[in-house]
Amino acid sequence: MATLIYKWLMLFWLLPGTAQEQAKEVHPFHVSTTEIQHNAAEKTLEISCRIFTDDFEDALRKVYKAKADFSAPAMKTAMDELVKKYVPAHLQLSIDGKAAAIKVLGWEKESEAVFVYMEVDNVPSVKKAEVVNTVLFDLFDDQMNLIHFFVNGNRKSVKLTYPEKTAAFAF
Template sequence: MSAIYSKLLLVVLWLATPVHPLHVSTTEINFNSKGKSLEISCRIFTDDFENILAKTFKTKTDLMKPEMHKEMDALVKKYLAANLKYQLNGKPVTANYLGFEIDHEATNVYLEIENVSSLQRLSLTNSIMYDLFDDQMNILHVEKMGIRKSARTEYPSTSLSVTFN
């Protein structure tokens, strides 16, 4: 009988484990007119991000362990390069990966697009976490000279865009 109770207790504990009621990532992009660049930060729940990195690259992940930071940097860079694509004023551009840091239960990833003289239209293809959740929502905020525009997409849609006059 004790084996049955043990298994039942494991099931109850598993069901009681807290999960995110909402699966969301946020991408913030700031147009730096003086530096002629787009400064990008992506915010993703750390536990979910570790799960998708482990699933995608079939390896052990731990974004919080300092001794694994270099290995995790490579995985984060590769994952975001595959799941975030940019078009600036109708032309494809590539973001440079700068790094990541942990902020409480979220991971902030930093990127930059250089040599940006103007920003009229920014389109983004964002499939972050789509291989893990079919209720994923991705939000985009873009700021240019104090004007903020936002867009959001939900699985399976991946296209976001904002236009400035």
Template sequence: MQLLNTKFVTLFLVFILSATAKEKKHPLHVSTTEVNFNAKDKTLEVSCRIFTDDFESILSKLYKQKTDLSKPAMKTAMDELVKKYLTSHLQLKTNGKAVAMSYVGFEIDHEATNIYLEVEKISSVKSIEIDNNILYDLFDDQMSIVHVVKNGNRKSTKILYPDKKFIANF
């Protein structure tokens, strides 16, 4: 009987701890953004990586609809939300002038969502200014890691809430 009680208590503790772990999410609130200047194609290739659970939370909260980035049946609707969110929370200036990003798409990679955008007709880059407030409307401890790459020359920084700007000069 003692063995049965011990097994029951152990099983109960495992269940409680696993439920608590699922509720707790990850303790780090971080996203990464990379901007690559492709001189051959005269484009800026932009990619963002955001924890999927956080990203779905903010999309659901802001746009008041069910979100599931991994569900193929919802892909078209999710593309619209992802595009709307990213283009309003990430802006770029090249050589001091604002540029419009075109949304390319997103994909799920394990626990993260990778989002791809592009800016066309960029003949040269002397500076890139990034205004990034991704997930700032969800977390006040959000960190954004930003990389800007031109001809293999990488400039990187860490932006901590409430700051949101980074300028890379080449």
């Protein structure tokens, strides 16, 4: 009996598929989180976007046909360029009816996620905002993008599920 169980276990481990593919099955949800904070004193919007590292790397590879590895120190400059191209193409803001220019400040990898930090200058106040978020929509048809917007201590949140890409906020 033990031999039979052993053979079945060996068959399971010998099935096709890499460790990376098996690891992706562990995280079946495709979610990003974007936080937008109005800093009235500095007249800026401070933005952070949290994206699962493996999904983000896959999207960059697919969209730009380039090698993508957030863990490799030698790839830091290349990853900076890819992030600066990808995120503004997939995250747009308009404040009080005017398009806002998002400036990517940088990124950092923490555990299994990459945090991208951005800023919008010259935003004295926010009454209405529109956010278009298609992060990872080019990779997954079950992608969810959560957006949390903070103005004067008020938090408003929206969940966008593919193909829904636009959220409107009023403060």
